[in-house]
Each structure stands twice: as structure tokens, then as C-alpha cells.
Amino acid sequence: MASNHILGIDIGGSGIKGAPVDLAKGQLAADRHKIETPKGATPEDVAEVVEQIVEHFADEVDKNTPIGITVPGVIHHGVVKFAANIDKSWIETDADKLFTERLGREVHVVNDADAAGMAEVHYGAGKDVKGVVLLTTLGTGIGSALFLDGKLLPNTELGHLEIDGHDAETRAASSAKEREDLSYKEWAERLQRYYSHVEALLWPDLIIVGGGISRKSDKFLPRLDLRTPIVPADLRNEAGIIGAAWYAKNFA
Structure with missing residues (x-):
């Protein structure tokens, strides 16, 4: 496992998908793993699926590296402030804290469109x-x-x-x-x-x-x-x- 492989996870309305990313090349370092988004998609339900994806790549990503996770909502200092197309229970959820505590490692949450934009600006x-x-x-x-x-x-x-x-x-x-x-x-x-x-x-x-x-x-x-x-x-x-x-x- 190369030291620059970081796990990225993308939370969508129909599926939650993740993969290790080779940041030197700006491409996936393994086939992505996708799990259907749970019905209702509350923060706790989504966190459970995210944990399954992290476990799927346990042998491919160093446990000391941070994880990046997208959420389809406004993210202000790690807290979800607005969510038009996901469950309203996300609003005011400290997503950084939720995932960090659930996964036992450093997690940084970002708006899904902002994440896609960063990928395109740096690699696309x-x-x-x-x-x-x-x-x-x-x-x-x-x-x-x-x-x-x-x-x-x-x-x-x-x-x-x-x-x-x-x-x-x-x-x-x-x-x-x-x-x-x-x-x-x-x-x-x-x-x-x-x-x-x-x-x-x-x-x-x-x-x-x-x-x-x-x-x-x-x-x-x-x-x-x-x-x-x-x-x-x-x-x-x-x-x-x-x-x-x-x-x-x-x-x-």
C-alpha cells in the first residue's frame, strides 16, 4: 500500500461508494466498493454503511491516514447546515465528529459537489x-x-x-x-x-x-x-x- 493512498467515500442518494485513491495520479487505486444507500438515510444508518466500506478496504489503506467523505449538503466546519435532497435529521449534525467517532480515525467531511470540483480542478x-x-x-x-x-x-x-x-x-x-x-x-x-x-x-x-x-x-x-x-x-x-x-x- 502506497503511503499516498487515501480512502475517499461518496454518499449519494442511491448508493454509497468508496475506494482508495492514488493522489499522485488522481485515480482510484482499487475497484470502488458500492453499497445501496439505506432507506431513510439517517446519519446513523449512513454511518453504518460507511463503516462497512472502510472495513472492505482495511487491508489496503493505512489506519493512520485520514478519510474523506462527501455529504450532499452544506458543510460548515464539519457540521451539516442545509440538506435539500437527504433526510432532514442531517441538519445540525456534526458529521466530522459522527464519522470520526464511529470509525475511530480522523475524518473530514465535504460537500459532494465541492469534492467533485476539487477532483476536476486538480486532475480533470x-x-x-x-x-x-x-x-x-x-x-x-x-x-x-x-x-x-x-x-x-x-x-x-x-x-x-x-x-x-x-x-x-x-x-x-x-x-x-x-x-x-x-x-x-x-x-x-x-x-x-x-x-x-x-x-x-x-x-x-x-x-x-x-x-x-x-x-x-x-x-x-x-x-x-x-x-x-x-x-x-x-x-x-x-x-x-x-x-x-x-x-x-x-x-x-
Whole structure:
């Protein structure tokens, strides 16, 4: 086991997945292990699954190394302050403390979109890009991560901008496409409205689009007319794991 292998764990709505990460290369050092997210997904239930993932990699990761874990919510000094798409019992939970005590080792918790953004900025589509870089994840909601010269402004929550009287993610997330059975052309019109609004506020130098649907980016990104270059994420579904590990290593 190389000393720079750090365990990253990504908590999602349908699955919790983790793997050791080789931070020198910015890639998984072993096949990821995924367990279905428990029904209800309370902090204690999720902590139990996370413990199972840690035990799965017990022989591959040094017990003295920290662990990085993503949570789909606003994380302020390790405490969950806002959670739109997970159980409300997470709010005001000291997630750093919960996981550290449960696992008996140092744990650092980070917003899931921020983790994906850190992975892309350090190893993926945003590597070496100067200026303002915005990553958005299109999934159940719209997650966002904002960077200036590679430095993160955490917990931006730009999926919750009010646009045309709606919480933006309720209209433009990929879940909205599925829920309303929108064609890619119809969905792209909503994405156009969203990204035009965001670029007018932030004037980014690059927009990166992540989330599972980024695999089909050729069906919707070419339909957008923006002044900002907009590209699919390089690391796709591994970004959260890699970013969580990077965060644990660099903010320990």
C-alpha cells in the first residue's frame, strides 16, 4: 500500500461508494466498493454503511491516514447546515465528529459537489485553468463548486438560485428531465436559461458539467449558446471519491 493512498467515500442518494485513491495520479487505486444507500438515510444508518466500506478496504489503506467523505449538503466546519435532497435529521449534525467517532480515525467531511470540483480542478477538465471555474453536477438536484485560480469558495449552492419564480434545480436538474419526460432539446432550453443566468452573475472562464448524465453530454451541451466554454467532467462518477480523498489529505 502506497503511503499516498487515501480512502475517499461518496454518499449519494442511491448508493454509497468508496475506494482508495492514488493522489499522485488522481485515480482510484482499487475497484470502488458500492453499497445501496439505506432507506431513510439517517446519519446513523449512513454511518453504518460507511463503516462497512472502510472495513472492505482495511487491508489496503493505512489506519493512520485520514478519510474523506462527501455529504450532499452544506458543510460548515464539519457540521451539516442545509440538506435539500437527504433526510432532514442531517441538519445540525456534526458529521466530522459522527464519522470520526464511529470509525475511530480522523475524518473530514465535504460537500459532494465541492469534492467533485476539487477532483476536476486538480486532475480533470479544470486542471491548470486560470480564473473562475464553475463545476455543476446535474442529478437529483444541481450541485455547484466555484473556484478562483484553483481555490475553492465552498458551499455555493447555485442550484437553488431562483430563476423565473422557480428553484433552479426543480426545473433544470436531470431529475426534472426524467420526471417530466423532456426531450434533450426541451431540457437544453431549460439548461440554457440556467447557465445564461449563472454566467451573467459570475463571468466564469470555464464551466464543467458533471453528474451521471454528463456521459451523454453530446446530446445537450452542443445545444447551448454561451459565451463561456462548457465541457463535460473528465472524472465522471469517480470525481466525488477522488475529491473527498484529496480534501482529507490537504485539509487534515
